[in-house]
Amino acid sequence: MTKPIALIFGYGSLLAPHSINRTIPGFLESNTPLVPVTLAGWKRTWTAVYPNEGELLHADNTAPDGIAYMNVEPDSSDEALGIVFTVDEEGIAALDKREKLYDRVDVTTVATFLTNQIPPHWKSLPILTYSATSPWKPDGAIATVGIRRDYRELIREAGILLDREWKMPGRFERDYECVNERFANFRDVIPPVDARYKK
Amino acid sequence: MARSIAERLARKADMDGTVFDSAGVKAPKAAPPNIEAASFLRMEKIDILRHRSKPVSPQLADSSDIILAMTADITAQLRESIIPEYAPKIVLLNEAVDLSTKIMDILPPSDGSIAAIRRLYASLLAGVGRLVRTLEDPGACPEWFGAKSMERKFKVGSRSSGARASAATIDPEKRQFIANFLFDFLERSFEPPTITQLIEAVGSMGHRLGQLEIEELMRQDLHGFVRQDRQGCWVLRNDATKRRRDEAREKARARNAANQAKARSETEDEEKLTPSLAYKTLGITKETEVEEARRKYRALLKRYHPDKFHVDNEFREMAERKARRINEAWDLIKGELTQGQAT
Numbered sequence: 308m309t310k311p312i313a314l315i316f317g318y319g320s321l322l323a324p325h326s327i328n329r330t331i332p333g334f335l336e337s338n339t340p341l342v343p344v345t346l347a348g349w350k351r352t353w354t355a356v357y358p359n360e361g362e363l364l365h366a367d368n369t370a371p372d373g374i375a376y377m378n379v380e381p382d383s384s385d386e387a388l389g390i391v392f393t394v395d396e397e398g399i400a401a402l403d404k405r406e407k408l409y410d411r412v413d414v415t416t417v418a419t420f421l422t423n424q425i426p427p428h429w430k431s432l433p434i435l436t437y438s439a440t441s442p443w444k445p446d447g448a449i450a451t452v453g454i455r456r457d458y459r460e461l462i463r464e465a466g467i468l469l470d471r472e473w474k475m476p477g478r479f480e481r482d483y484e485c486v487n488e489r490f491a492n493f494r495d496v497i498p499p500v501d502a503r504y505k506k
Numbered sequence: 507m508a509r510s511i512a513e514r515l516a517r518k519a520d521m522d523g524t525v526f527d528s529a530g531v532k533a534p535k536a537a538p539p540n541i542e543a544a545s546f547l548r549m550e551k552i553d554i555l556r557h558r559s560k561p562v563s564p565q566l567a568d569s570s571d572i573i574l575a576m577t578a579d580i581t582a583q584l585r586e587s588i589i590p591e592y593a594p595k596i597v598l599l600n601e602a603v604d605l606s607t608k609i610m611d612i613l614p615p616s617d618g619s620i621a622a623i624r625r626l627y628a629s630l631l632a633g634v635g636r637l638v639r640t641l642e643d644p645g646a647c648p649e650w651f652g653a654k655s656m657e658r659k660f661k662v663g664s665r666s667s668g669a670r671a672s673a674a675t676i677d678p679e680k681r682q683f684i685a686n687f688l689f690d691f692l693e694r695s696f697e698p699p700t701i702t703q704l705i706e707a708v709g710s711m712g713h714r715l716g717q718l719e720i721e722e723l724m725r726q727d728l729h730g731f732v733r734q735d736r737q738g739c740w741v742l743r744n745d746a747t748k749r750r751r752d753e754a755r756e757k758a759r760a761r762n763a764a765n766q767a768k769a770r771s772e773t774e775d776e777e778k779l780t781p782s783l784a785y786k787t788l789g790i791t792k793e794t795e796v797e798e799a800r801r802k803y804r805a806l807l808k809r810y811h812p813d814k815f816h817v818d819n820e821f822r823e824m825a826e827r828k829a830r831r832i833n834e835a836w837d838l839i840k841g842e843l844t845q846g847q848a849t
Contacts, residue, residue, distance in 0.1 A: 324820035325820060326818070460817050461817045461818070464817050464818070465821070468815075468821060468824050
């Protein structure tokens with residue numbers, strides 16, 4: 308890796324080094340440290356819903372309309388936990404391409420490191436993250452949304468390693484309305500159904 | 507011959523502004539080159555078949571900034587009888603370049619034998635090579651090279667001015683790179699490359715080295731791996747490839763181990779485990795019941811059991827590190843906890 312120019316805050320698949328390595332080849336070999344960080348005024352949600360283009364098929368051969376991924380959204384009463392890692396210019400370009408459905412936002416001012424052992428040069432780097440501000444809206448009145456199993460496992464395992472038992476949605480959601488009912492007490496994980504998912 | 511060598515070396519050195527020409531004291535007008543010399547230079551990939559000789563003339567001397575003579579005799583002849591009015595411009599090539607090393611006078615081939623031509627070629631290459639290097643570095647330019655406008659055309663090399671060209675002045679990293687490159691080049695070559703081919707190959711990688719420097723590199727950095735054959739060409743020793751591969755593997759292994767150790771100490775909170783930190787790691791206090799503490803310790807080990815992490819190998823390693831840390835913490839305070847509560 309050439310000179311690092313920024314820190315990326317990862318909260319979803321970017322919690323996993325092997326997943327980062329898929330976008331930034333050589334990431335695993337470079338032994339870039341991953342450091343836990345919280346963002347004040349942001350919360351982790353499952354609101355990044357994108358159309359299912361055949362990636363997800365349930366055991367009963369039904370396919371949901373959309374797939375939900377992790378997202379971070381502004382919420383003044385909450386804080387979002389994730390990790391940061393350094394990237395160079397090429398890395399940012401590659402991540403932009405990968406997270407093209409998300410927008411890159413600067414969260415330098417609200418980030419707090421959870422460890423004291425931070426390389427000194429990190430203090431001058433901006434902290435960026437990817438947040439989906441305009442998710443996909445399904446065509447029908449009621450959309451079914453699912454979560455990819457590997458993605459869900461990734462989030463769960465990363466949560467344990469970050470000393471946080473994240474409340475996870477169940478096996479998968481069948482119907483968005485019903486999902487919401489079933490996970491009504493998971494407000495920190497799944498937000499209430501929002502008019503924006505309906506036409 | 508001298509002109510071709512100079513032109514070629516100057517081209518390598520990005521000295522486009524410089525024009526080289528050659529003329530002979532006794533040379534007839536427009537005679538073709540010696541066929542033996544031409545065929546020898548062909549092997550070195552220099553084509554002089556189209557060159558035609560010309561005698562030294564006042565016009566030629568007038569248009570030149572500097573006139574370099576090959577031997578002391580010719581210098582004297584030129585200064586005294588042929589073009590006395592341009593005497594200040596006339597310099598003996600060996601004097602012009604590097605006064606700290608003595609090169610023998612560059613003699614024209616006494617007979618047409620290949621050995622004589624090779625000798626001439628080698629000495630010309632050394633002399634002209636050094637001349638080009640001298641011209642590259644204005645600081646090292648002798649006084650006779652007074653034309654300021656010309657000086658500016660030449661790039662200032664990385665060598666300190668006036669220093670003798672030697673492999674010792676090369677940056678160690680670059681030197682290692684060139685040595686590796688030379689080794690690979692020898693390995694790839696079907697036939698032993700000539701010294702010119704080596705100079706050119708190194709030049710094509712952006713490093714301008716002369717014969718002396720390359721030979722120094724061969725003798726010092728690739729010592730034991732290369733030897734010179736009867737023709738004076740550098741070749742690899744029989745077991746060189748294998749030995750070098752083993753050496754590289756050994757180095758890579760050491761480097762990897764060091765990297766991993768470094769990365770571990772960076773990512774892990776390598777604060778030295780003190781009893782208070784150990785209590786914190788296990789989430790207990792000194793007053794906690796032994797049974798309660800043991801239950802907590804086991805629960806933590808279970809939580810971070812590496813077999814529970816399937817998504818990512820890195821996750822598994824992180825979990826292993828956590829588990830190791832928990833074990834260390836438990837080992838540190840176990841005795842204290844049981845003793846303290848027993849008394």
